[in-house]
Amino acid sequence: MAVSASDIRSALSLPSSSTPVPSAQPAPRKSQGQVTKKPEGISRELYALIGPSAPSLVAHLAKPRLKQKPNLSSGGKVKWEWRTFRNGARTDSLQLGHWAKATDDQNAEYPFTKYNVQSPSFAYSQDEYTQLLEDKDWTNEETDYLFSVVREYDTRWYVVHDRYEYLNGPARSLEELKDRYYSVCRKLIRNRPWAGDEASKAQLLNSYQFDKDRERMRKDYIASLEQRTPEEIAEEEALFIELKRLEQNERKFKKERDDLLRTLLGIDSGLPDIVAEEDGPSALSAEGFKKKKKNANEIDIPPTPSNIISLGPPPPKRAQSAKSVAYDAQHCIIRVEPPPSAITKVTHVPVHLRSFKLPAPKAAILPKVTQALTELGINHTRMVMPTRENCARLESLIEASTALIDTKKIVDRVEQDIRVLRVRLGRQSEGPGEDTKEGTPMEVEGGADGEGELKPEVDGRAQSIVSTRSGRGRKQSRRSISVSSIDTSASARVGKRQKRV
Amino acid sequence: MVNYGGDEVSALVVDIGSSSLRAGYAGDDIPKAIVPSYYGYKTTAGDGDVQMGESAPENGETISKPPSDAKLYLGQNGPSIWREGMEIGNPVREALIVDFNPVPALISHALVDVMRINPSEHPILVTEPAWNTPANRERMAEIMFEEFHVPAFYIANTGVLNAFAAGKGSALVIDVGHSMASITPVVDGFVLRKGLVSSPLPKLVHAHARHILSNLTPTRRPIDLLSHQLIANKMPVEPGAPPKFTLREDRIPGTTESWKGWCESREVDEWVQSVAGVLDQGWNEQAAASRPARQYEFPTGYNTYFGPERYQVGEQFFFHSPQLVASNPNLPKNIPTLLSESLRACDPDLRQVLMGNVVLTGGGSLFPGFADRLETELSRNFPHVKIHAPGNPIERKYGGWLGGSILASLGTFHQLWISREEWQEHGKAIVGQRCK
Numbered sequence: 001m002a003v004s005a006s007d008i009r010s011a012l013s014l015p016s017s018s019t020p021v022p023s024a025q026p027a028p029r030k031s032q033g034q035v036t037k038k039p040e041g042i043s044r045e046l047y048a049l050i051g052p053s054a055p056s057l058v059a060h061l062a063k064p065r066l067k068q069k070p071n072l073s074s075g076g077k078v079k080w081e082w083r084t085f086r087n088g089a090r091t092d093s094l095q096l097g098h099w100a101k102a103t104d105d106q107n108a109e110y111p112f113t114k115y116n117v118q119s120p121s122f123a124y125s126q127d128e129y130t131q132l133l134e135d136k137d138w139t140n141e142e143t144d145y146l147f148s149v150v151r152e153y154d155t156r157w158y159v160v161h162d163r164y165e166y167l168n169g170p171a172r173s174l175e176e177l178k179d180r181y182y183s184v185c186r187k188l189i190r191n192r193p194w195a196g197d198e199a200s201k202a203q204l205l206n207s208y209q210f211d212k213d214r215e216r217m218r219k220d221y222i223a224s225l226e227q228r229t230p231e232e233i234a235e236e237e238a239l240f241i242e243l244k245r246l247e248q249n250e251r252k253f254k255k256e257r258d259d260l261l262r263t264l265l266g267i268d269s270g271l272p273d274i275v276a277e278e279d280g281p282s283a284l285s286a287e288g289f290k291k292k293k294k295n296a297n298e299i300d301i302p303p304t305p306s307n308i309i310s311l312g313p314p315p316p317k318r319a320q321s322a323k324s325v326a327y328d329a330q331h332c333i334i335r336v337e338p339p340p341s342a343i344t345k346v347t348h349v350p351v352h353l354r355s356f357k358l359p360a361p362k363a364a365i366l367p368k369v370t371q372a373l374t375e376l377g378i379n380h381t382r383m384v385m386p387t388r389e390n391c392a393r394l395e396s397l398i399e400a401s402t403a404l405i406d407t408k409k410i411v412d413r414v415e416q417d418i419r420v421l422r423v424r425l426g427r428q429s430e431g432p433g434e435d436t437k438e439g440t441p442m443e444v445e446g447g448a449d450g451e452g453e454l455k456p457e458v459d460g461r462a463q464s465i466v467s468t469r470s471g472r473g474r475k476q477s478r479r480s481i482s483v484s485s486i487d488t489s490a491s492a493r494v495g496k497r498q499k500r501v
Numbered sequence: 502m503v504n505y506g507g508d509e510v511s512a513l514v515v516d517i518g519s520s521s522l523r524a525g526y527a528g529d530d531i532p533k534a535i536v537p538s539y540y541g542y543k544t545t546a547g548d549g550d551v552q553m554g555e556s557a558p559e560n561g562e563t564i565s566k567p568p569s570d571a572k573l574y575l576g577q578n579g580p581s582i583w584r585e586g587m588e589i590g591n592p593v594r595e596a597l598i599v600d601f602n603p604v605p606a607l608i609s610h611a612l613v614d615v616m617r618i619n620p621s622e623h624p625i626l627v628t629e630p631a632w633n634t635p636a637n638r639e640r641m642a643e644i645m646f647e648e649f650h651v652p653a654f655y656i657a658n659t660g661v662l663n664a665f666a667a668g669k670g671s672a673l674v675i676d677v678g679h680s681m682a683s684i685t686p687v688v689d690g691f692v693l694r695k696g697l698v699s700s701p702l703p704k705l706v707h708a709h710a711r712h713i714l715s716n717l718t719p720t721r722r723p724i725d726l727l728s729h730q731l732i733a734n735k736m737p738v739e740p741g742a743p744p745k746f747t748l749r750e751d752r753i754p755g756t757t758e759s760w761k762g763w764c765e766s767r768e769v770d771e772w773v774q775s776v777a778g779v780l781d782q783g784w785n786e787q788a789a790a791s792r793p794a795r796q797y798e799f800p801t802g803y804n805t806y807f808g809p810e811r812y813q814v815g816e817q818f819f820f821h822s823p824q825l826v827a828s829n830p831n832l833p834k835n836i837p838t839l840l841s842e843s844l845r846a847c848d849p850d851l852r853q854v855l856m857g858n859v860v861l862t863g864g865g866s867l868f869p870g871f872a873d874r875l876e877t878e879l880s881r882n883f884p885h886v887k888i889h890a891p892g893n894p895i896e897r898k899y900g901g902w903l904g905g906s907i908l909a910s911l912g913t914f915h916q917l918w919i920s921r922e923e924w925q926e927h928g929k930a931i932v933g934q935r936c937k
Contacts, residue, residue, distance in 0.1 A: 087915050094653055094920035096510040096624065112508060112912035152937075158848060159691040163937075174848060222849040233884075 079103070089116035121151045122185050132187045138180055142166050150181055175212045175219075182210040265350050334388070355386040359395040361402055368405045369398060508912030512624040514905035515608060516659070519593045520679035520864070523902040524611040527626065527909030531895055532902050534615035539763060540603055541574035541587040542567040569602055575610040580763060583730040585755035589763040595701055596630040596681045601640055605648050612649075624653035624918055626909040628901050631660045631685050631692050632699060638936065639929040646924050653918035655909070656936045660685030660692050662904025663862045666896065667889045673843070673855040675836070675875070676900075677818070677865035680704055682836065684843040686855055691937065696846040700833035703865045706817045710777065711769045713810050725801050728764035731756065735802035744803035772797055774867075776807050779815030781873035789813075815868045819878060837878050856883045861890035862900035 079102040084095040087110045124133060129140055138146075145166050153159045161174040185208045194201045228236075328335065358381070361369040373380050380398060383390060512527040518538065525532035544567065567573070567590055574580065580589050592600045592607065612620050627641055638656050645654045664672035664687040674685040683699035685692055714724045721741070731753070735746035776795045780788055789809035798804035818836050826832055834842070844852050856879065861872055872890040879886040891897050908914055919935050927934075 089916035090920075092920050092922045092926075094918060094922065096653070096915055096918075098508055098510050110912075112506075112915070115913045116916055153691070156689050156691065158688045158693065158851060161848070162691070162693045162695050219849050226849065226852070 085110055088113035119154045121147070122188055123147070124184070124188055128188065128191075132191055133184050135180070137176075139169075142169050143180065143184065146177060146181060147184075173216075175215050178210055178215070179212040182208045354388070354391055355383065358383060358386060358391065359398055361398045365402060365405050369401050372401050372405065373397075506912055507910050508915065509910045510624060510915060511622075512626060512653075512909040513612065513618075513620070514626045514628075514902055514909055515611070516628040516899070516902040516905060517593060517598065517604070517607075518678060518901075519591070519596055519681070522607055522611055523899050524608070524616060525902065525906065527906045529906055530903065532899055532906075534611040535899075536576045536607065536611050536615065537580060538593050538607070539580045539589055539591045540607065541580040541582075541584060541589055541760070542571040542603075543574075543584065543587055544571050567602070573603060573606050575607060576614065580760070581730075583752055583756070583760070585752075586757060587760055588757050589759045594680070596678065596683075596699075597633060598637055598641070601644065604641075605644055608644075608649070621650040621652070623651065624655075624909070625649070625651045626655045626657060626905050628659045628662060628905055629656050630681070630699075631658050631683065631694070631697050633658075635933055639932050642919065642924065642929065642932045646921060651921070653920045654924070655918050656932065657905055657908060658685075658692050659901035659904075660697075661687050661690055662902075662908065663860055663900040664858075664904070665690075665907050666862070666900045666904035667860045667891070669858050669860065669889070671854055672858040672860045672889075674860045674862060675840075675866070677703060677836075677861075677863040677871075679864065682818070682833075682839065682863075682865065684836075684839050686843060686847055686851070688851065688854075693847060693851075696843045698834070698839045698843045700839060702818060702833045702835065702839075705833050706814060706865075707766065707769060707773070709817050710773045710814045711766070713814065714769060714772065718810075721805060724799060724803060726765040726768040726799070727801055728768060729800040730764070732800055735800075738802055738804070740796060741805045742803075744799075744801040746801045768799065772799075773814060776811045777814040777868060778812055779818065779868045779870040779874045780812050781870040782877055783874070784812075784816050784820055815871065815874075818868075818871070819874060836875070840879070841882075852883075853885065857885055857887050859886065859888045860900075861888055862897055864894075864898040866890070867894055867897055 080099045081102045082097055083100045083106075084097045085100075086093070086095055089110075089112070129143070133143065135143075146164070149160050149164055153163065157174060157178060161172075161177055164172060164177060166172075186205055189201065189205055189208065327333070360366070360380070370380070378397070380394060383394060507528065509526075509528045514523075514525060514527050514532070516523040516532070520538055522534075522536050522538055523532035524534040524536075567588065574582070574584065574587060580587075590600070590603065592598050592603050598604060609620075612618055625645055627645065629638055629641070641656060642654055645651045659676065660674045660683070663674045663676060663685075664670065669687075670690055671688045672686075674683075674687055676683050676685065680701055680703055681699050682702035683697070686696035687693070711726075714726065717723055722743075725744070727748070731749055733747045733749045735744065738744055776797050778792075780792075782788065786809070789812040792809075792812065794806035794808040795811060796804060796806050820837075821832060821835055844855070847855060859875075859879065861875060866872070872888060875890075876886060876888050879888070891900070896903060917935060919931055923931050923935075
């Protein structure tokens with residue numbers, strides 16, 4: 001192995017020779033701060049051969065390094081010295097000693113002096129007393145004594161009252177002491193020349209306000225609170241808890257309702273102030289249930305006063321200015337008057353497009369009506385131009401088809417009865433025959449063919465199946481409607497609940 | 502340093518109680534020196550003085566004052582070592598210093614012999630009970646300035662300091678010590694003197710415990726409360742069996758009555774501390790009987806199990822039986838009575854504040870179940886009660902010292918020291934003016 005001079009130097013950590021060393025062979029130990037440093041994990045000889053182009057893998061094989069320790073020894077040394085100091089808050093020359101940083105200013109003020117603050121206190125001259133402050137309950141000497149005690153204890157009134165011992169004076173209550181002190185202060189403020197403006201004077205006066213009788217009454221109340229019997233306390237607690245519970249229910253209900261309205265209508269649905277329903281939590285009871293259901297079915301019926309003798313005053317109509325009427329006409333806005341009864345959640349009709357409120361047949365007979373209209377080539381769920389007249393026509397059409405279907409139902413039933421009776425009669429007259437049984441359905445089918453202009457292929461049995469299915473269909477249809485109106489949303493909830501049950 | 506308002510000027514805190522004297526540096530959390538307040542003394546060094554022993558009072562209640570030339574035995578090796586003809590004295594009675602003669606020696610023992618410091622280099626803060634007399638505190642200031650030559654002095658109230666130790670400016674401090682139980686309302690760092698009540702209740706508890714031990718019961722004969730210093734040897738015996746021991750006959754003649762009384766009360770205290778407890782839900786025979794019995798062995802070797810009677814001891818803090826009340830008109834008031842008395846004297850506005858800041862302190866409150874029982878008693882009458890009772894026995898026993906340690910290490914406190922200069926200028930009056 002060839003050993004160069006620089007190798008020896010680096011092994012012995014000698015300074016490099018004066019001859020320039022090739023940059024590929026830096027002295028690894030010495031060049032701590034240089035960029036081309038020998039990476040750890042490679043022997044010195046190998047590094048001398050391959051130079052700085054060491055494979056990067058070695059870096060991974062190298063020992064993980066710990067975070068460098070903070071260098072505390074150099075520079076951070078703090079010298080502390082025992083130093084006597086003088087406290088500016090003291091009036092005498094007491095010198096106490098403490099440890100301080102040697103770098104700190106020798107003559108700096110003691111840092112705790114600034115906490116020695118005196119609270120402002122009032123003093124009065126003898127003239128002021130005789131002019132302003134005479135009081136039949138208080139002598140001059142006792143007032144002086146009161147002010148000295150208040151000053152001594154910095155208006156800590158409980159302590160002042162505790163330490164107040166005026167010789168040969170009457171026993172004073174805390175309220176009396178406060179009243180005297182504050183009234184004197186108020187008089188002094190009022191009658192002395194005031195440098196600032198009136199507002200600050202009034203504010204200062206306000207801060208010295210004291211109502212003795214009120215304070216005394218308050219204290220009496222507190223004392224009477226303490227003298228309650230355990231039974232009274234328990235009763236009060238129970239009432240309080242009940243009140244809290246009711247409030248909480250109310251809040252919860254209100255929140256739910258608001259959430260629902262926001263979800264269904266959007267924030268800018270122009271809601272009038274909605275009166276919270278009186279029955280609150282009981283809305284979940286069976287009665288509230290029915291009511292909602294009923295309202296849900298009535299949604300499309302134009303609101304009419306069901307109760308003619310209405311005792312309550314009609315709700316105040318919103319004043320419509322001429323301008324807004326013109327605006328409405330221009331934009332084809334038609335306002336729906338709210339029902340005269342109290343505005344509640346269920347009777348509220350938000351802003352809607354007419355096409356969203358197309359008249360729909362009753363859910364029970366919806367499939368049949370749809371079928372009938374389909375035969376006529378009319379789609380009642382979609383209208384190309386849902387003008388007011390068209391809507392009215394559609395409504396009348398649906399009404400007509402509903403009536404038709406009802407009539408047909410009755411006809412079907414009657415015919416069925418007739419057929420059954422006829423068969424029975426035939427049996428009685430002809431006796432039991434084998435063909436008759438098979439023949440009956442054929443006849444029925446034929447009869448249905450003859451009669452049923454609307455649904456030629458539906459027979460009695462099929463009808464019954466439809467009617468049993470209609471229950472489920474109703475729920476579904478309700479839920480699909482619910483998107484467009486709040487009323488049905490209630491029924492949608494009803495549907496869900498029913499399902500859960 | 503400034504961040505938490507502390508500035509240590511190497512002040513010392515000295516807290517003198519009925520059972521021990523605590524001394525240490527302000528800013529520490531434990532006193533460096535804890536020496537018993539009891540001390541031994543002999544009028545003439547060396548030979549036993551039988552006349553002195555006979556002239557000493559029979560019971561340990563009244564303190565015999567030693568003549569000023571008596572030799573004093575102080576500290577851990579003072580009263581607890583048997584010496585021929587040694588009497589026992591205590592300068593403190595009902596938390597007040599009644600005999601100032603041995604006090605400088607006691608303080609000097611703690612500061613110079615135990616802590617090895619020169620008192621003239623350190624400001625000293627001394628504690629006093631809330632019912633201390635002005636003459637007493639002035640005398641203490643005089644001792645500090647004239648005998649110890651301290652640069653600065655302050656005397657602070659233990660009630661206030663206990664509140665500070667709990668980190669409160671306003672509190673209702675219930676302090677159950679070695680000889681006194683007191684309730685101190687503290688508002689903004691000031692004691693409300695009208696609401697201050699105290700009674701020598703721990704003494705009654707002690708007497709009751711001694712009564713239980715030294716009287717005949719159906720299951721047990723009276724127990725000899727001899728201390729180990731008087732016993733030469735003993736044999737192990739079964740629980741409840743009569744002890745087998747031999748006395749050190751050579752020591753019996755030289756033992757004084759006061760030393761014997763001190764030993765006996767120490768045995769009683771030991772028994773109380775290891776066995777007695779408080780039922781946390783009020784007195785109930787069944788509950789007391791259902792608790793496990795505890796075995797305890799006396800220095801004579803006699804050992805037995807103590808059942809419900811150990812709860813009777815603690816019960817004396819809270820309830821006195823009508824027979825006891827009838828038989829003793831000067832019975833110390835129990836804690837519920839003291840509480841209601843104290844609160845009645847306080848403003849109605851303050852009561853809620855105080856009940857939310859109850860501080861339980863003092864070594865006598867370390868009975869197991871004491872804090873729980875107190876809470877039961879208080880919450881019966883007040884809806885919102887919060888009791889601060891340190892779980893650490895050091896904090897509970899030396900709460901007054903700890904508060905002093907906190908106070909004397911605050912930067913803002915250093916303006917309150919009575920300096921030597923002020924003492925010389927104003928004399929005794931400055932103590933009453935400065936230490937409110």
